[in-house]
Amino acid sequence: MNRLHPRIRLLWVARAVVFALVVGGVATAATLFAPVSIPSFVPVVVGGVFLVGGVAMALLRYRAWGYEVRDDSLYLQRGVLTKVNTVVPFVRVQHVDSTRGPLERLVGLASTVVYTAGSRGADVSIPGLTPEGAEDLQDRLKRLAIASEGDDAV
Amino acid sequence: MTRLSPLSVPYRAVQRSASIVFALAFFAFTGGTAFGGFLGGLGSVALVGVVVIAIAGYELAYFRRFEYELTPDTLDIRSGVFSRRNREIPYRRIQNVDISRNVAQRLVGIAAVNLETAGGGETEGSLRFVSYEEARRIQSEVARLKRGGTDGDAPEPEQELLFELTPRELAIVGALSFDPRLPGLVFVFGSTVFPVVASYVDVPLPAGSAAAAGAGIVALVLLVALVSWAAGFASAVVNYYGFRLTRVGDELQYERGLLQRYNGSIPLDKLQTLTIEDNPLKRRFGYATLLVETAGYAPGSDGSNGSGRAGRGSEAAIPLATRDRVLGLVADLEGVEEPTFEGPPTRIRRRYAVRYSLVLGAATLALYGANRFLPQEIPWFVPLALVPVAVVAGALQWRHRGYALAEDHFVTRNGFWKREMRFVPYYRVQTVIERRTIFQRRWRVSTVTADTAGSISLVGGDATAVDIEVADAAELRETLNGRLREALSARREARQQSRQAALGIRAAEPDRDADEYGAESVADAENDVSETPEFVEEAEPAAAEAAEAEDVVEDTDDADDADDTDDAGTDTDTDADGAEDDEDETEETGDPFIWGESVESGSEEGDENADDPEESSDERGAI
Structure with missing residues (x-):
């Protein structure tokens, strides 16, 4: 698990x-x-609660995130309150993007997005990769998707 | 190149000018009295005449510039008066071919043809209008050409009647249908017209007692219910009159409608999921509904030919039939019986009971709060009396939930009031999602969803096994993935065999290809397993090199890799590294065509893979 x-x-x-x-x-x-x-401490408390909660969630989210490139599928696991494990078979991969948003560029990271034809998990995004890592992953998923040779992507 | 039916010109002109002339007339005679006065009666007529002629001219131009052709591989449509569009739709990508004819169209003998491919919100190919015979010809030609039949000598595929709606079933469908749109329309119309009328005529508002008003409201509600029921009955009968499903070769054809006839075809290999839907009433009397899902229709759209009421995207849906017949049809189509379901663990019954009780508790609390603040007494404890009901409801929900792994299908069942049983062929699974909410974690259960490329999923949800044991869920997740792979390779093999049989001469070549691919993917697999942990580490030194060096790089045991990176430079690095790590040059042969991969490898492999690109382009990525 990466x-x-x-x-x-x-x-x-x-x-x-x-x-x-x-x-x-x-x-x-x-x-x-x-x-x-309204007593003046209320907004401070509200902001503080959101701050603590948000930061805790961000850190927990990092701990919960993991992905794995397996022999026939991409496996993701994530989620703090709701744990979500997703299996994306390579046969089903329609296309793979690697993207870098402005904020991501600021910290020098990138993400890879994998698209399938599904209705619900249609795009699966892996954030927090180095730009090289993202491109590499994209390249690799691409090659694996080709090698797995699905006959019918839908 | 073929043109549309010449009759489509007058038909379209009349159709279009009817609405425009109506709007103009409305404008001239009601709103714009000044405008009408300015032009005078003759002027108005002249204006209408000019508009009609312009429309007729446009439609003539549309007709003259609209051409379509059935080429060996694609359906080409060239259209557009002002902006031109050439569209080519490969037959293999066509999901459905629908023909519809309303009363007027039937009188003149023309029909509208709609061709759907996966994706996109709109109908991809639309022919308005061709003669009915031509429409049928297109339908069968598309089916024939899709099979790859280039010569016309292919035997006519045998027809098999799968299903026919009996008059009794039609009557029940009608009796169960409500269409609130008509009363709604009347209401909207009434509420706008009434003030206008009231301003002219002094309508005496009923000033009776409260009892009279109550009676009036009850009567009104009853009237609305009655009218919507009657409208529902009429629309169901009109829609589903003469519903028939036939299997023609490898296609499913449906036919229905009293005034407007619909008829269309769905290739059997484009079916995504089948859903059997029922409710307690239908279960009691042994009826059920079947929904057929393809990837062709946009989510939530009610068919694409403006039928409106067909509902839920799929035209071939069976509105109602006895349960045995529905199950028989499913067995016919997919070869799967109703399995025995494996339900959630028994403790989950308690979870549902608790959940419903919590709702009751919240209601009680709200009422209690209201009681505190309101002057008069409210019986706030009433919801508590419903707790036994919550327990029963929990048990019912638990009992109707379940999943099963049939031979070729993942089957799930959910819901009590609207119970849905979904059949998903393994080879249709797109992704498998296992999720566990914070509440589910307490009960040590999770939910597994098999996502498909369907269309009604937006409304109905995918095939989901809810609240199964965590260990089972993890196993199910992997099983589904594994079965998908098996099912796909089985299908591929079958296809290869049939192709070999068809091609005869080239029998050996695809086989060799397949072996290569097989070996390659196995090699890939081994490499990947060994490689995965390395992968991120390989990325990180690269990042470190990319000048954000202050960050802590934990995994430095991969130093030689990092050196490689430094020496080779980023561009060539990926390739060199890849080849080294994989120890597998054949990987580069992985089809340069599809992904537009590096040109060098393409040209190197050029002669070896001479026939590969088109081979694989129809093999994979097909929707």
């Missing part, structure tokens, strides 16, 4: 912090403009 790159934690934690700040800001605005008087 882990994600540790630096993805940075990204996720940053995201959680930003979200907590936004929530805190909204709560502050609500306190200021609310018709009834």
Whole structure:
């Protein structure tokens, strides 16, 4: 089982912090403009709860994430509250992307997205790879998908 | 190149101008009195005349510029008056061919043809309109050409009637249908018209007692129910009159409709899943509904030919039939019987009972809170009396849930009020998803979903085995994956054999190819297992090299790899590394065509794989 790159934690934690700040800001605005008087510590508490919760979730998510390139399929395992294990047979792979979002570029990471024709798990994304790792994984999944030679991808 | 039926010109012109002229007339005579006065009566008529002529001209141009052709491999459609479009649809990708004719079209003898491929929200090929005979010819030609029959001497495939809706079943379907759209329409219309009418006529509002008002409301509700039932009955009868399913060769053909006739074909190998649906009432009287799912229709669309009421995307769905007949049909189509289901563990009964009780508890709490704050007494404890019901409901839900691994199918069953039994052929499985919520973890169970490329899944959900033991779930996950592989290779073999039989001469070659591929993938497999942990480590030094060196790189036992990277430079590195690690040059032969892989390897392998690209292009990736 492969882990994600540790630096993805940075990204996720940053995201959680930003979200907590936004929530805190909204709560502050609500306190200021609310018709009834709300004690001033409330927005701080709300923001703090979101901050702690978000950061904890980000760290736990990192610990829960794992993937494995097996002989005939890609196996992913993730999820903090809801654990999700996904098996993507290579035969079913339609195409493979490796993407780098602006934030991901900032921390020097990339993700690989695997597309199938399915209705629910139609695109499976593996975040937190180094750019080379993502490209490598893409290349490898591509080759494995070719080698597995499905007769009918749907 | 073939043209549409000449009759389509007047038909389309009339169809289109009817709506436009109506809109214009409406505008001229109601809203725009000033406009009408400005033009005068004659002017209005002249305007309408000009519009009609313009439409007729456009339709003529549309007809003249619309051409289609059945080539040996594709159906080509060239169309468009202002912007031109050439479209080629490979026969192998066509999922369904649907023909529909409404009353007027039947009178003139024309029909609309719709061709669906997987993916995309809209109908990919639409011919409006061709003569009915031509429509049938297209349907059978597409089927024939798809089989690869190039000569016309292929024997006419035998027809086999699979299913016919009996009048009794049709009556029951009608009796069970409600169509609330008609009363809804009346309501919308009424609510807009009423104020207008009331402003002219002084409608005396009933000023009776509360009892009268209550009676009025009850009567209104009853009326609405009655009207929607009548509308439902009528629409069901009109839709499903004369429903027949036939098997023609390797296709499923359906036919239905009283006023507007639909008829279409679905290749049997495009079937994704079959679903048998019933409810307590249907179960009691031994009836069931069958839904047929292909990847052709967009999720949630009600068929694509504007039939509207066919529902749930699949046209070949059997609205209602006795359970035995439905099961018989499933056995006919897929060769699978109703299996014995393996249900969730018994303790899960408690989980469901607890879940329903919690809902009741929440309701009680809410009522209690309301009781505290409201002046008058509310019997807030009433929901508690329903706890036994919750227990029974939990037990029922538990009992109707289950999954089974049949010989070629994954079968699941869920739901009590709307019980759905899904048959998913192993070779249709796309991905397998196992999920365990935080609540499920407490009960040591998880849920396994076999995702398919279906269309109704958006509404109905995929085949899911809910709340099975964690260990079973993990095993099921792997089993499904394994069976998918087995089923696919079995199918591939069968296909190869049939192709060899068809081609005769080239019998040896594909075989050799297959062996190569087989050996290669085994080699790949071995390499991968040994290689997986290495993989990330290999990526990390590369990253370190990429100048974010302050990060801690834990796995440095792979130093020689890192050296390689430094020496070779990133570009060539992947290739060199890959070849070294895999010790497997044949990997590079892995078909350069499809993925547009590096050109060098393609040209190197060029003569060896001379016939490979087209061979494989129809082998894989097909939808």
